Amino acid sequence: MSSQAITFHELRTPAAARAEAAQAWPVEKVLELFELPFNELMFRAQQVHRENFDPQEVELATLLSIKTGGCPEDCGYCPQAARYDTGVTAQKLLELETVLEAARAAKAHGATRFCMGAAWRSPKDRDLDHVEAMVRGVKELGLEACATLGMLEEGQAERLAAAGLDYYNHNLDTAPEFYNDIISTRQYEDRLNTLDRVRNAGIKVCCGGIVGMGESRKQRAGLVAQVANLDPYPESVPINHLVQVPGTPLYGQDPLDPLEFVRTIAVARITMPKARVRLSAGRRELGEAVQAMCFQAGANSIFYGDKLLTTGNPDADADMALLQKLGIRVKHTQVDAKMVANG
Ligand code: SAM
Numbered sequence: 001m002s003s004q005a006i007t008f009h010e011l012r013t014p015a016a017a018r019a020e021a022a023q024a025w026p027v028e029k030v031l032e033l034f035e036l037p038f039n040e041l042m043f044r045a046q047q048v049h050r051e052n053f054d055p056q057e058v059e060l061a062t063l064l065s066i067k068t069g070g071c072p073e074d075c076g077y078c079p080q081a082a083r084y085d086t087g088v089t090a091q092k093l094l095e096l097e098t099v100l101e102a103a104r105a106a107k108a109h110g111a112t113r114f115c116m117g118a119a120w121r122s123p124k125d126r127d128l129d130h131v132e133a134m135v136r137g138v139k140e141l142g143l144e145a146c147a148t149l150g151m152l153e154e155g156q157a158e159r160l161a162a163a164g165l166d167y168y169n170h171n172l173d174t175a176p177e178f179y180n181d182i183i184s185t186r187q188y189e190d191r192l193n194t195l196d197r198v199r200n201a202g203i204k205v206c207c208g209g210i211v212g213m214g215e216s217r218k219q220r221a222g223l224v225a226q227v228a229n230l231d232p233y234p235e236s237v238p239i240n241h242l243v244q245v246p247g248t249p250l251y252g253q254d255p256l257d258p259l260e261f262v263r264t265i266a267v268a269r270i271t272m273p274k275a276r277v278r279l280s281a282g283r284r285e286l287g288e289a290v291q292a293m294c295f296q297a298g299a300n301s302i303f304y305g306d307k308l309l310t311t312g313n314p315d316a317d318a319d320m321a322l323l324q325k326l327g328i329r330v331k332h333t334q335v336d337a338k339m340v341a342n343g
Pocket residue numbers: 077078079117118119120121148149150151169170171173209210240241242243244245281282309
């Protein structure tokens with residue numbers, strides 16, 4: 001990079017960087033992808049997938065809710081918001097040993113990433129003392145550590161980075177113009193600021209959203225454009241299909257055409273060629289055939305284990321049977337890969 005480029009980079013404010021990066025994938029260009037004939041879209045997504053990854057390999061990430069329910073936010077999709085009567089029982093932060101036991105089990109079942117989720121608006125500094133210990137413990141097991149704890153304040157991302165956190169998950173959830181229909185207790189800009197903090201602390205970014213919340217195709221394109229225009233785009237992109245939970249405002253929403261979900265995966269793959277695109281919540285409802293199409297469209301990561309945070313996920317055995325049926329291998333850790341290479 002020339003010295004001129006470095007000076008320019010250093011002078012950019014996060015907002016300016018975002019405006020500049022917004023030109024990488026204007027919403028109209030992303031929408032054009034969505035509107036391609038299905039087979040053409042799938043073909044292009046598969047090309048990009050093959051240029052950047054082994055298409056026969058998928059990553060397994062296991063989730064654990066380390067602090068469940070009682071959340072003060074009003075996210076219209078979420079069973080953990082205290083204000084909705086969803087039957088979720090609030091639980092305080094889990095003990096370190098309980099978390100590590102779950103992480104050991106995840107590793108034994110073949111997961112390489114362990115993601116800890118907490119139903120917080122944002123963590124308190126004293127909460128982070130505990131989460132740091134969990135991150136260290138998970139790393140000692142040889143797993144990648146990911147956390148999703150809500151908005152981060154100044155200095156908190158640095159603390160997590162120092163503990164060894166590999167990824168921080170914070171979703172933009174939907175397009176900016178649809179966002180206020182879904183959440184009122186935090187703004188889009190707050191999310192972008194947390195993502196900046198994570199990136200600046202040197203933690204890898206996991207950021208995606210939810211489809212099937214009643215958004216238009218243009219708004220699905222708007223979500224993908226926002227994520228793809230983060231500079232750089234996230235290393236991990238979870239695409240969640242809304243899990244409709246009785247008691248939440250979004251329960252009873254008209255279901256999304258499954259092919260539109262597959263298109264969303266394909267468009268994420270094309271616009272973020274090197275990202276791990278994760279086929280996330282909602283797999284149980286999608287069924288095997290649609291999941292297989294999502295893998296064809298470039299999804300190369302799944303949440304693996306019988307539970308997401310509070311809702312169900314396909315049984316681990318059923319997932320293994322599906323992957324086997326499709327001839328898809330599981331990604332190993334780098335350590336395991338070396339061991340295999342050395343015989
Ligand atoms: N409280 C933290 C936050 O909101 O950032 C972390 C946990 S929160 C449950 C993580 C993400 O899960 C949300 O941003 C949303 O994208 C996803 N999610 C929550 N409920 C969902 C549902 N019913 N269906 C699909 N995705 C959901």
